[in-house]
Amino acid sequence: MNLHINLQGAVMDFWTMELGDMGMTVGELVTFVLIIAISVVIARIVRVNTRRIMKERVPKNTLSNLEKLFYYGIIIIGFVVALSSIGFSLSGLLVAGGIMGIVIGFASQTVVSNLISGLFLIVEKPIKVGDSVNIDGVDGVVEDVRILSTTVRTFDGVYTRLPNDKVFSSNIQNYVAHGGRRFSYSIGIRYRDDADRAKEVIMGLLEAHPLILKEPAPQVFVDGLGDSSVNLKVRMWAPSTHWYGVYTEMLWKLKVALEENGIQIPFPQRVVWFENALKGDIATRRDNAG
Amino acid sequence: MPPVFGTYDLDVELAEQHIELSLKGDGKRKVYRRQVNDDEVTKYINADRGKLIVCPVEPVNAPDESISEHLLIELERPLLIEPGSTDTFYLKFPVEVGSFLVDPTDVERIDIFTLTKPKYTLYGPPESGIICKWWKSDVYSTAPEVDRLFEGVLRVKITNNYREWMELAKLVFGAFDMKIFYNDHAYMDARLVIEKRTIGETSFNARKPKGMHRAVDIYEAKGLKKLEKSYVIEWGFK
Numbered sequence: 045m046n047l048h049i050n051l052q053g054a055v056m057d058f059w060t061m062e063l064g065d066m067g068m069t070v071g072e073l074v075t076f077v078l079i080i081a082i083s084v085v086i087a088r089i090v091r092v093n094t095r096r097i098m099k100e101r102v103p104k105n106t107l108s109n110l111e112k113l114f115y116y117g118i119i120i121i122g123f124v125v126a127l128s129s130i131g132f133s134l135s136g137l138l139v140a141g142g143i144m145g146i147v148i149g150f151a152s153q154t155v156v157s158n159l160i161s162g163l164f165l166i167v168e169k170p171i172k173v174g175d176s177v178n179i180d181g182v183d184g185v186v187e188d189v190r191i192l193s194t195t196v197r198t199f200d201g202v203y204t205r206l207p208n209d210k211v212f213s214s215n216i217q218n219y220v221a222h223g224g225r226r227f228s229y230s231i232g233i234r235y236r237d238d239a240d241r242a243k244e245v246i247m248g249l250l251e252a253h254p255l256i257l258k259e260p261a262p263q264v265f266v267d268g269l270g271d272s273s274v275n276l277k278v279r280m281w282a283p284s285t286h287w288y289g290v291y292t293e294m295l296w297k298l299k300v301a302l303e304e305n306g307i308q309i310p311f312p313q314r315v316v317w318f319e320n321a322l323k324g325d326i327a328t329r330r331d332n333a334g
Numbered sequence: 335m336p337p338v339f340g341t342y343d344l345d346v347e348l349a350e351q352h353i354e355l356s357l358k359g360d361g362k363r364k365v366y367r368r369q370v371n372d373d374e375v376t377k378y379i380n381a382d383r384g385k386l387i388v389c390p391v392e393p394v395n396a397p398d399e400s401i402s403e404h405l406l407i408e409l410e411r412p413l414l415i416e417p418g419s420t421d422t423f424y425l426k427f428p429v430e431v432g433s434f435l436v437d438p439t440d441v442e443r444i445d446i447f448t449l450t451k452p453k454y455t456l457y458g459p460p461e462s463g464i465i466c467k468w469w470k471s472d473v474y475s476t477a478p479e480v481d482r483l484f485e486g487v488l489r490v491k492i493t494n495n496y497r498e499w500m501e502l503a504k505l506v507f508g509a510f511d512m513k514i515f516y517n518d519h520a521y522m523d524a525r526l527v528i529e530k531r532t533i534g535e536t537s538f539n540a541r542k543p544k545g546m547h548r549a550v551d552i553y554e555a556k557g558l559k560k561l562e563k564s565y566v567i568e569w570g571f572k
Contacts, residue, residue, distance in 0.1 A: 258455035
């Protein structure tokens, strides 16, 4: 019993022993080291799990940035907690940190804005790598969505970096977010041509094309009676990943098919009526003149 | 000349209907040629061991494998299924033919082609639907006769677990899960379980029927792992 009490006393003595001029006991040092160690372990666990959970969901660069953010964030929090556990007054640190925070905050508000926007973009996922998009007037393919910026390769091959706060606050058009995409042509035919026959020819061509979707079905209808032509509207859907090839291919094919069936696309024309009928016919007048 | 489907040495000439296929050459230097109507493919092949397999593949790869991973079969006449019943029907599906170089360690795809006219459709609403390879088939109570290079036989066991009669006008299958077999024609054995008015699940039976060969699995040939074991039909059967 005595031995037990003595041992406990010895441990307590050791635990409360001052460490030189450091103003710190052994117990406080052990607590400090333990908190730091635990925070490192937690940070590692969080980093591994972040990688495991988000590996398939976010781009590689973004994932790397997120991992670092969580890892060092947790270690910094652990360090602050450890400092307070050894009686280190954080008030001075907080005042200094507060002032520094204001300075850094003003200096880096754009960076923080981009960072927060980047996080929202990762969560909301309006775009992903490989998507064809229009962001703030920039048309192209998304190359990467990073924590601060998004890079787009425009369709003419130009590397374009867009800050994430701009991406987040801009209108984003994602051309491939949905499976299918509709596009249309306007085709004018002569008034003397049979519009029903023209619709039949166009429909035949649309139905034969593999990438023009069966459903939603293509539509061909008379859309207007113009000055020089009867205007047909031709609407069709194609897989959004392949629509542009179909779009560039079909218009000429439709023109050729219509002409092969005797249906012409007219030039602009105007019928002129004379108030007073011409005397004689033009051929007679020309003969007389000759 | 031998029929198109089969396993051959690396020196062969095949012809059937509008398909002509050959792999010929001296020593390791060989030339692969395939012609289907006006479509011709020629490739040089440097190989002296292994085999050439020509077999049906998942019918979602021609003309472009990146368009869709699903097959939608529209029924010429709708099929009404009574509640709580299970029955087996037969459909036809489009045949796509693949040629592969195989040796004990690897499978390499050379070419995929089809005699059918491919067509795609959107299944589901425009904002969330999926692009599917489209085909139209009648419903048969026994295995139908097929033009073997044009269509295959799809056996479907349908179970209606829903409390009401169900009218089926279309069935959707995931290509990831397909198991294709062949002898003189291509064959798949599928299952459809109807759970609700708009929800069902399609899957495929992997057991090899007697007297048939297992086709090369194109997703395994591509080195892709199969995560999905079935396809959940979400947007109804009409």
